[in-house]
Amino acid sequence: MHTEELETTARALVAPGKGLLAADESFGTIGRRFSAVGIESTEETRRAYRDMLFTTPGIGEFLSGVILFDETIRQSSSDGTPFVEVLKRQGVIPGIKVDEGAKDMALFPDEKITEGLDGLRERLAEYRQMDARFTKWRAVITIGEGIPTDTCIGSNAEALARFAALSQEAGMVPIVEPEVLIDGDHTIEQCFDATDRTLRSLFNTLVRHRVHLKGLLLKTNMVIAGKECPRQSSVQEVADATVECLLRAVPAIVPGIVFLSGGQNDIQATEHLNAMNSTYKDLPWELGFSYARALQDLPMKLWAGRAENVAEAQKAFYHRAKMNSAARSGSYSAELEKAA
Numbered sequence: 001m002h003t004e005e006l007e008t009t010a011r012a013l014v015a016p017g018k019g020l021l022a023a024d025e026s027f028g029t030i031g032r033r034f035s036a037v038g039i040e041s042t043e044e045t046r047r048a049y050r051d052m053l054f055t056t057p058g059i060g061e062f063l064s065g066v067i068l069f070d071e072t073i074r075q076s077s078s079d080g081t082p083f084v085e086v087l088k089r090q091g092v093i094p095g096i097k098v099d100e101g102a103k104d105m106a107l108f109p110d111e112k113i114t115e116g117l118d119g120l121r122e123r124l125a126e127y128r129q130m131d132a133r134f135t136k137w138r139a140v141i142t143i144g145e146g147i148p149t150d151t152c153i154g155s156n157a158e159a160l161a162r163f164a165a166l167s168q169e170a171g172m173v174p175i176v177e178p179e180v181l182i183d184g185d186h187t188i189e190q191c192f193d194a195t196d197r198t199l200r201s202l203f204n205t206l207v208r209h210r211v212h213l214k215g216l217l218l219k220t221n222m223v224i225a226g227k228e229c230p231r232q233s234s235v236q237e238v239a240d241a242t243v244e245c246l247l248r249a250v251p252a253i254v255p256g257i258v259f260l261s262g263g264q265n266d267i268q269a270t271e272h273l274n275a276m277n278s279t280y281k282d283l284p285w286e287l288g289f290s291y292a293r294a295l296q297d298l299p300m301k302l303w304a305g306r307a308e309n310v311a312e313a314q315k316a317f318y319h320r321a322k323m324n325s326a327a328r329s330g331s332y333s334a335e336l337e338k339a340a
């Protein structure tokens with residue numbers, strides 16, 4: 001195994017003040033997000049949109065890495081420079097999402113299992129050749145009546161561990177992402193319990209599969225009440241519950257934990273991360289971000305598919321990345337937010 005290289009890359013991805021942009025939306029997901037703001041989804045609009053994000057001047061100050069989608073890693077900037085090269089010139093590490101999506105789990109109503117292990121070794125070799133240095137696999141866990149089941153949690157943990165082992169074999173840092181969904185009316189306590197069960201199962205399974213824990217990152221949800229729950233939690237409650245859950249379930253040797261935004265709005269996602277990093281100064285791992293929606297919502301709306309809006313959209317993207325960078329050290333504030 002390329003142990004040292006994996007550890008160095010993993011640490012670089014959670015370097016102080018930096019985080020990840022998830023720009024790995026599948027065709028279906030980007031189509032839904034574009035359509036919500038009136039943009040048609042074509043190969044060219046998807047390319048132009050990602051071009052706008054990746055060429056934002058100075059973005060490497062706040063971003064350590066970008067997670068790409070298969071179509072995107074093969075695309076280039078308007079001047080012909082491959083996106084991978086554009087990112088490297090910005091000082092940003094290119095990564096790739098390699099799962100093939102969460103599908104309905106047979107005989108387990110309302111639960112999902114992520115596919116994509118068949119042929120993965122060969123796909124990983126190709127991505128490594130294209131200069132990807134890290135990979136991502138997302139599992140989806142749903143809270144509801146009698147779910148998540150141990151079978152769903154365990155099956156997704158097995159898939160995540162097999163993915164992580166293959167990725168390390170190929171010399172790329174795996175980001176293992178079990179996402180407990182925010183959808184539903186569950187309480188913060190139910191989210192705590194589901195996240196705790198999921199993470200314990202995942203780390204037990206990773207160890208059984210001989211995955212090198214210093215050479216991976218965990219991407220996970222915050223512990224938060226469901227969107228439809230009548231009792232929403234304060235920022236501090238989310239921060240405290242999330243850190244408590246992670247301390248119980250995530251080994252100290254893991255170099256970093258990065259959060260998904262998962263349907264929180266952009267300001268909330270920044271505030272929650274900031275509260276964790278300002279309250280807890282001696283955590284064993286770095287606590288960072290790997291947001292898609294919370295970094296992209298406003299820039300996508302401002303861009304709206306028009307070349308004349310690129311500068312304004314880039315300004316908004318730069319600002320959001322800067323705010324989350326401040327949250328990495330707990331130095332974000334409402335004043336900083338306004339001082340754009």
Ligand code: 13P
Pocket residue numbers: 022138177260261262263290291292293294
């Ligand atoms: P969100 O930040 O929009 O939840 O997306 C992160 C991600 O990569 C989900 O897989």
